[in-house]
Amino acid sequence: MRKIILDVDTGSDDAVAIMAAILSPDIQLEAVCSVDGNKDIDKTTENTLRVVQLLGSDVPVYRGCRAPLVKFLCPDRLPRRGESKPIVKDGKVIQMHADYLDIPAAEIKEQPISAPEFYVQYLRQATEPVTIVAVGPLTNVAMALMMDGTVMDKIEEIVIMGGGYNITNVTPTAEFNIWHDPEAAQFIVHCGAKVTLVPLDATHAACITLDDCERFRKLGTVSGDFAAALCEQRIAVHDDSQPLAVPHAAAVHDALCIAYLIDPTVLKDVREVHCDIGFRDFSEGQTILDPRYYTEEKNCRFAFDGDRFKFVDILCDLFARDKKSGR
Ligand code: RIB
Ligand code: CA
Numbered sequence: 007m008r009k010i011i012l013d014v015d016t017g018s019d020d021a022v023a024i025m026a027a028i029l030s031p032d033i034q035l036e037a038v039c040s041v042d043g044n045k046d047i048d049k050t051t052e053n054t055l056r057v058v059q060l061l062g063s064d065v066p067v068y069r070g071c072r073a074p075l076v077k078f079l080c081p082d083r084l085p086r087r088g089e090s091k092p093i094v095k096d097g098k099v100i101q102m103h104a105d106y107l108d109i110p111a112a113e114i115k116e117q118p119i120s121a122p123e124f125y126v127q128y129l130r131q132a133t134e135p136v137t138i139v140a141v142g143p144l145t146n147v148a149m150a151l152m153m154d155g156t157v158m159d160k161i162e163e164i165v166i167m168g169g170g171y172n173i174t175n176v177t178p179t180a181e182f183n184i185w186h187d188p189e190a191a192q193f194i195v196h197c198g199a200k201v202t203l204v205p206l207d208a209t210h211a212a213c214i215t216l217d218d219c220e221r222f223r224k225l226g227t228v229s230g231d232f233a234a235a236l237c238e239q240r241i242a243v244h245d246d247s248q249p250l251a252v253p254h255a256a257a258v259h260d261a262l263c264i265a266y267l268i269d270p271t272v273l274k275d276v277r278e279v280h281c282d283i284g285f286r287d288f289s290e291g292q293t294i295l296d297p298r299y300y301t302e303e304k305n306c307r308f309a310f311d312g313d314r315f316k317f318v319d320i321l322c323d324l325f326a327r328d329k330k331s332g333r
Contacts, residue, residue, distance in 0.1 A: 007031075007032065007033065007034045008032060008033055008034065008137055008162075008267055009034045009036050009134060009135070009136045009137065010027065010033055010034070010035060010036065010136065010137045010138070010139050010267065011036050011037050011038075011039065011125070011128070011136055011137075011138050011139070012024060012027050012035060012037070012038045012039070012139045012141070013038075013039045013041060013070070013121070013138065013139065013140040013141065013142060013144075013146050013147060014038060014039070014040060014041070014050065014054055014141055014142050014260070015040070015041050015042065015043025015044045015045065015050045015141075015142030015143060015183075016040065016044070016045075016050050016053035016054045016057060016107070017043070017044035017045070017050070017053070017103045017142070017260070018102060018103050018104070018107075018236045018239060018240055019141070019236070019240065019257075019258045019259050019260040019261060020044070020050075020053075020054075020141055020142065020260045021053065021057045021107055021232070021236055022233050022236055022237070022258050022260065022261040022321075023139075023141055023260035023261040023263060023264050024038060024054065024057045024058065025057060025060075025061060025229045025232070025233060025324075025325070025328075026261050026264040026265070026320075026321060026324050027139070027264050028058070028061050028063045028065065029061070029229060029324040029325065029327045029328055030264065030267075030268055030324055031327070032267065032268050033264070033267060033268070035063075035065045036065075036128065036136060037065060037066050037067070037068055037124060037128070038054055038058065038065055038066070038067050038068070039067075039068045039069075039070045039121035039124065039125070039146050040054045040067065040068070040069055040070050040116075040121065041070040041071055041121070041142045041143055041145050041146045042070070042071060042072050042073055042074070042143065042145065042186075043142040043143045043182075043183065043186055044103045044142070044182075045103060045105060046072070047069065047070065047071070047072040049105055049106060050142070051067070051069045051116055052106060052111070052112055053106060053107045054067050055067055055112035055114055055115075055116065056106075056107050056109050056110065056111065056112050057107065057109070058114065059110070059112050059113065059114045060109050060110070060228060060229075060232065061228070061229060061328070061330065062330060066117045067114075067116045067117060068116065068117045068119065068120065068121040068123075068124040069116045069117075069120060069121060070120065070121030070122065070145065070146040071120075071121070071122065071145040071146055071149055073145075074143060074145050074186060074187035074189070074190065075145055075148060075149070075187055075189045075190050075193075076189050077186070077187060077188065077189065083290065093242060093243065093246045093247075095242055100239055100243060101239075101243065102239075102240060102243045104239075108235070109232065121146040121150075122146055122149040122150040122153060125138075125146065125147070125150035125151075126150050126153050126154045126157065129150075129154070129157035129160040130154070130156075130157055130160075132157075132160040135160055135161065135162035136160060136161065136162060137161075137162045137163045137164070137165060137267065138161060138163075138164045138165070139165045139263050139264065139267070140164065140165070140166045140167070140168075140183075140194075141166075141167040141183070141259070141260035141263055142183055142186075143183050143184075143186040143187040143191075144166065144168070144183070144184075144187055144190040144191050144194045145187045145190045147164065147190070147194055148187070148189075148190035148191075148193040148194055149190075151193070151194070151197055152193070158197065158198055158199055161199045161200075162200070163199065163200040163201070163202060164194060164197075164199050164200070164201045164202070165202045165204065165263050165266060165267065166183070166191075166194070166201065166202065166203050166204065166263075167183060167204050167209070167259045167260050167262070167263050168181055168183040168184045168191065168203060168204070168205065168293070169181050169184050169203045169205035169206070169281075169293030169308070170205045170206035170207060170293060171205060171207050171293065171295060171308070171310060172207055172310075173205070173206035173207050173210050174206065174292075175206060175248070176291065177288075177290070177291065178288070179284065179288055179289055179290070179291065179292040180284075180290060180291030180292050180293075181205060181206050181291070181293070182291075184283060184291045184292075184293060185290060185291025186291070188283045188284065188285050188290055188291045189283075189285060191283040191291075192282065192283040192285070195281050195282070195283060195305055195306050196305055200307075201305065201306035201307070202266070202273075202276075202306065202307045202309070203281065203293065203306055203307065203308045203309065204259070204262055204263050204266060204273065204309055204312075205293065205308060205309065205310075206257070206259070207309070207310050207311065207312075208262060208273055208274070208309040208310065208311055208312035209257040209258070209259040209262050210250055210251075210257045210312075211274075211311050211312040211313075211314060212257075212262050212265075212272065212312030212313060212314045212316075212317040213250050213252050213255040213256060213257050213258075213314050214237045214240075214241075214255060214256055214257075214258050214314070214317070214318060214321075215241075215252060215254055215255045215314075215318075216238065216241060216254045216255075218237070218318045218321075219233075219234040219237050219238050219241070220234075221318065221322050222234040222237070222321070222322065222325055223332075225322065225325050225326050225328075225332075226331060226332055226333050227325050227326065227328035227329075227330060227331060227332050228328055228330040228331070228332045229324070229325045229328040229330070230322075230325035230326070230328065230332060231332035232332075233321065233325055236258075237256055237258055240256035240257075240258065241254055241255060241256040243256075244256045244257070252314070261317075261321065262312060262317060265316070265317050265320045265321065266309075268320055268324075269316060269320060271313065271316065272312060272313050272316045272317050272320065273309035273311070273312055273313075274309065274310070274311035274312060274313055275309065275310040275311040276307050276308070276309045276310070277307065277308055277310065278304040278306075278307055279295045279296070279304055279306060279307070279308045280295065280296035280302050280303065280304050280305055281293055281294065281295055281296075281305060281306050282294045282296075293308075295308065
């Protein structure tokens with residue numbers, strides 16, 4: 007069992023990742039931490055609580071940072087959410103990320119301390135290493151490691167959904183999670199821990215199709231049904247404004263990080279690279295990979311491809327384990 011802390015800005019694909027982590031027999035989910043990103047911190051926290059409640063899990067939820075470290079102090083660095091252009095389908099407004107997930111409002115409560123405080127307390131007392139899986143902006147993780155740099159040896163790996171080499175989304179040079187808090191990302195890629203980036207190059211290759219959603223529904227479980235609904239929503243947006251190479255398919259970015267923990271071969275063409283994060287102008291949020299063969303020290307691993315067939319099989323296996331029937 008691999009101990010993990012999952013850091014999310016729930017969001018539709020974050021929700022799939024949370025369910026996968028809760029259901030995996032290979033993962034001990036120690037905590038889920040919310041952060042400002044796709045939506046404001048109130049919404050990402052509420053959505054996280056809703057998913058944990060839906061699966062009947064008792065994993066603790068910690069509310070994280072309500073803004074990036076420094077970015078939005080700069081008037082010319084406009085605040086923007088990971089919004090997609092809303093589309094209307096069968097009379098319903100569809101977005102990549104709804105303000106609130108279409109599942110019952112949370113009755114369970116978040117924990118009384120903040121996510122960065124939790125990270126520091128947990129890591130100081132940890133007797134076994136833990137993997138941090140960050141699928142939103144890296145604000146919480148950077149804040150925690152700024153508060154206490156003595157806990158680095160407790161971190162087995164930091165797995166990040168973020169970045170892009172041949173593929174970007176929020177700007178021509180950047181992927182949203184990195185772009186939303188580039189200073190936090192630069193701090194983390196140079197923090198000295200083992201860092202694995204799961205970028206858009208991998209998440210777009212490991213896309214989920216409408217046929218895969220049918221497989222999820224056929225499982226007859228709450229998680230399978232909800233994952234199918236979330237992925238179908240994402241496919242509608244991709245088809246409308248961000249078509250992938252595979253028709254009627256969506257990247258479900260965050261869940262691929264969980265799949266990687268279960269079967270690392272779901273990521274392909276993983277290379278050690280020297281990566282810096284741009285802060286300024288056109289390079290803001292860019293994952294800048296040094297192509298020189300005599301490059302400086304390699305500071306992270308970067309997955310340039312992903313295996314969509316392995317990915318969907320892993321998700322089907324996980325959702326089939328859900329004891330809560332969707333019927
Ligand atoms: O760019 C994709 C990432 O941004 C995903 O984590 C998605 O949830 C959003 O946070
Ligand atoms: Ca996310």
